[in-house]
Amino acid sequence: MTPDTALVPPGTPAPDRRAVVRTSPLAPGSAADPLWYKDAVVYQLHVRTFADGNGDGIGDFAGLIARLGYIRRLGANAIWLLPFYESPLKDDGYDIAHYERIDPRYGTMDDFKRFLAEAHRLGLQVFTELIINHTSTAHPWFQASRRAPVGSPKRNYYVWSDSDRRYLGARVIFNDIEPSNWTWDPVAKAYYWHRFFHHQPDLNFDNPRVRRAVFKVMRFWLDLGVDGLRLDAIAHLYEREGTSCENLPETHEFLRAIRTEMDRRYAHRVLLAEVDQPPPIARTYFGAGAGDECHMAFQFPLMPRLFLALKREDAGPIVSIVKETDHLPESAQWAIFLRNHDELTISALTPEDRQLMFDLYAPEPRMRLNLGIRRRMAPLLDNDPSRMALAFSLLLSLPGSPVIYYGDEIGMGDNIWLNDRDGVRTPMQWTGTAGAGFSESDQPLTLPVIDDLIYGASTVNVEQQESDPSSMLWRVRRMVAARARSQAFGRGTIDFLTVTCGSVLACLRCYRDDTLLIIANLASTPQRCELMLPAEIADRTAHSLFNDDAVASAALAALSLAPFEFRWYRLVRPMAAPSSTSPASVQNSI
Numbered sequence: 001m002t003p004d005t006a007l008v009p010p011g012t013p014a015p016d017r018r019a020v021v022r023t024s025p026l027a028p029g030s031a032a033d034p035l036w037y038k039d040a041v042v043y044q045l046h047v048r049t050f051a052d053g054n055g056d057g058i059g060d061f062a063g064l065i066a067r068l069g070y071i072r073r074l075g076a077n078a079i080w081l082l083p084f085y086e087s088p089l090k091d092d093g094y095d096i097a098h099y100e101r102i103d104p105r106y107g108t109m110d111d112f113k114r115f116l117a118e119a120h121r122l123g124l125q126v127f128t129e130l131i132i133n134h135t136s137t138a139h140p141w142f143q144a145s146r147r148a149p150v151g152s153p154k155r156n157y158y159v160w161s162d163s164d165r166r167y168l169g170a171r172v173i174f175n176d177i178e179p180s181n182w183t184w185d186p187v188a189k190a191y192y193w194h195r196f197f198h199h200q201p202d203l204n205f206d207n208p209r210v211r212r213a214v215f216k217v218m219r220f221w222l223d224l225g226v227d228g229l230r231l232d233a234i235a236h237l238y239e240r241e242g243t244s245c246e247n248l249p250e251t252h253e254f255l256r257a258i259r260t261e262m263d264r265r266y267a268h269r270v271l272l273a274e275v276d277q278p279p280p281i282a283r284t285y286f287g288a289g290a291g292d293e294c295h296m297a298f299q300f301p302l303m304p305r306l307f308l309a310l311k312r313e314d315a316g317p318i319v320s321i322v323k324e325t326d327h328l329p330e331s332a333q334w335a336i337f338l339r340n341h342d343e344l345t346i347s348a349l350t351p352e353d354r355q356l357m358f359d360l361y362a363p364e365p366r367m368r369l370n371l372g373i374r375r376r377m378a379p380l381l382d383n384d385p386s387r388m389a390l391a392f393s394l395l396l397s398l399p400g401s402p403v404i405y406y407g408d409e410i411g412m413g414d415n416i417w418l419n420d421r422d423g424v425r426t427p428m429q430w431t432g433t434a435g436a437g438f439s440e441s442d443q444p445l446t447l448p449v450i451d452d453l454i455y456g457a458s459t460v461n462v463e464q465q466e467s468d469p470s471s472m473l474w475r476v477r478r479m480v481a482a483r484a485r486s487q488a489f490g491r492g493t494i495d496f497l498t499v500t501c502g503s504v505l506a507c508l509r510c511y512r513d514d515t516l517l518i519i520a521n522l523a524s525t526p527q528r529c530e531l532m533l534p535a536e537i538a539d540r541t542a543h544s545l546f547n548d549d550a551v552a553s554a555a556l557a558a559l560s561l562a563p564f565e566f567r568w569y570r571l572v573r574p575m576a577a578p579s580s581t582s583p584a585s586v587q588n589s590i
C-alpha cells in the first residue's frame with residue numbers, strides 16, 4: 001500500500017522541498033522562517049472554556065479574539081486550539097461529527113477566519129487538531145458504514161469484525177472506562193474497532209477512500225491558513241494481527257505521504273505528533289533520520305520525569321531522559337510541556353516509578369484516571385510559587401518548544417470531582433467575579449468555575465495578578481521574555497555539566513556564537529556545590545538574562561543556591577564583556 005499513490009498521479013517526481021518552499025505562496029500571516037516552530041512558545045487552550053463572547057455560558061471564537069492580546073502579552077507566539085469541530089462532545093470534541101464545520105456553540109466559520117486573521121496579525125501562529133484515527137459514531141461516514149453492505153467501500157470506512165477476539169495484542173487505553181477495543185453494533189450486526197471510547201470508531205486506513213478523505217480534510221484547514229496540525233493519536237492508525245497495533249510501518253508510510261502532500265502544496269506548515277511512546281519509538285515519528293515525517297512531537301518521555309525529579313529533588317531523571325532524546329534530525333523539534341488537557345500520563349514509566357508518582361502526586365483514588373493523574377500543575381506542586389516558577393524555568397529552558405497550558409501561568413487549580421478530565425478543563429479565571437470574567441451568563445456555565453478557597457476565582461485570577469509584579473503571571477512573562485532573547489533555547493545543543501549536588505541541574509545551551517548557562521536547584525533546601533565549567537568558557541562573563549547583573553564565569557564554579565533557585569546566564573567572551581560586578585550582586589529575581 002502506498003497512500004500517496006492514491007493522491008499523486010503515477011510517475012510524478014517527488015517534489016524538491018526547497019524548491020517548493022521558494023515558490024509556494026505563504027498563507028497570510030505565515031512565518032517567513034521555515035523553522036519558525038523551533039522558536040515557538042505555544043499557548044494551549046480550549047475555545048469552550050477560555051472566554052465567552054456572547055454570554056451563553058460557553059466559550060467561543062468571539063471571546064477568544066477579544067483575549068488574544070493577553071496571550072501575546074504573555075510572550076507566546078503560537079496558539080494550539082483543542083478541537084472546535086462539530087461534535088456530540090462526548091470526548092470534549094475529539095469525537096468529530098463533521099470535519100469541515102465549526103461547532104455552532106463556538107461560532108461560525110467566519111468567526112474562525114476572523115480569529116485566524118487576528119491571530120496572524122498579532123504574530124501568533126495557529127495549531128489546530130487533525131483527529132484522523134477515529135470519528136464520532138455520529139459522523140455521517142459511520143452512519144453510512146453501519147448500514148452499507150458488507151465488503152462495500154462505504155462499509156470499509158471503519159474496521160468491522162464478526163468476532164471481538166481479533167487484535168488482542170492492542171492494549172485498552174481508556175482502561176478505567178472501556179472493557180475492550182471492540183463494541184457490538186446492532187445495526188451493522190458486527191463489532192467495530194475503537195482504540196479510545198466506544199463512541200469513537202477507528203477509521204480504516206487500509207481503505208484508499210479513507211486516506212483520500214483524510215487528505216481532503218487536511219487540505220481544507222491548510223487552505224484556510226492554519227500553520228500547524230496536531231496529529232491526534234497518530235500511533236494507532238493501522239491494525240495488524242500479532243502486533244500491538246501501534247507504530248506500525250504502514251502508519252509511518254502514511255505519515256510520509258501526509259508530509260509529502262503538505263510540503264508539495266504549502267510552505268512553512270508543521271506537523272506535530274501526539275505519540276506517548278518510549279524515546280526510541282517516539283523519535284521515529286520525525287522520520288528515519290531524514291526528517292520526512294513530523295516536524296514536531298510531544299516530549300512525553302520527559303514530562304512525567306520532570307515531576308519525578310521535582311518531587312525527588314533529584315536532577316537525575318531529567319538529565320538521563322534529555323540525553324536519551326537528544327540529537328534529532330535538523331528540522332525536528334520536541335514540543336515540551338508540563339501539563340495539558342489530559343491526565344498526566346505515566347504509562348511510559350517503570351512500574352516502580354508509576355507507583356511512586358501515584359503515591360506522591362495522587363494520594364486520593366479520585367485523582368487517578370486510567371494510567372495517569374487528573375490534576376493541574378499548581379495543586380501538583382503544592383501551590384508553592386517557588387516550585388511552580390522552577391517548573392516553568394525547566395519548561396522554558398530545556399530543549400524543545402514549550403507549550404503552556406492555559407491557566408497554569410496563573411496557577412489555576414483543578415476539580416477532581418468533575419467527570420473524566422473535565423476537572424483540568426474548567427473556565428479560565430480572568431476576574432474574581434461569579435463567572436470569573438469567563439462569562440456573564442446567569443445560567444450554568446459549560447463547566448463550573450473552580451470555587452474552592454485556595455484556587456477559586458476570587459483568589460486566583462488574571463486581573464489580580466496583572467497588578468502584582470511578583471505574581472506567577474508576571475514571573476512567567478518575564479521568563480518568556482528572557483527566553484526570547486536567545487535562539488539557543490529553541491535551537492541550541494545541550495551539554496550537562498558535572499555538579500557536586502544531585503539536586504542541582506546545570507547545562508550549557510549553545511547555538512552558533514551564543515552560549516547560555518542554565519542552573520536550577522530542585523531542592524527545597526539551600527545547596528552549596530561545585531560546578532565543573534569547561535575550560536573554554538572559564539574566561540567568559542556570565543550575564544543574567546533576567547536583569548543587568550554580571551559575574552565572571554569562574555566565580556560560578558563554587559555555587560550557593562537558595563531553595564528552588566534557578567539562573568539563566570549568557571556567557572559573553574572577554575572582548576564583548578562590560579566590566580563585571582561581584583558575585584554577590586547576582587540576583588535572578590524572576
Ligand code: NOJ
Pocket residue numbers: 091094095131196232233274341342
Ligand atoms: C488524545 C487526546 O489528547 C485526548 O484528549 C483524547 O481523548 C484522545 N486522544 C482520543 O481522541
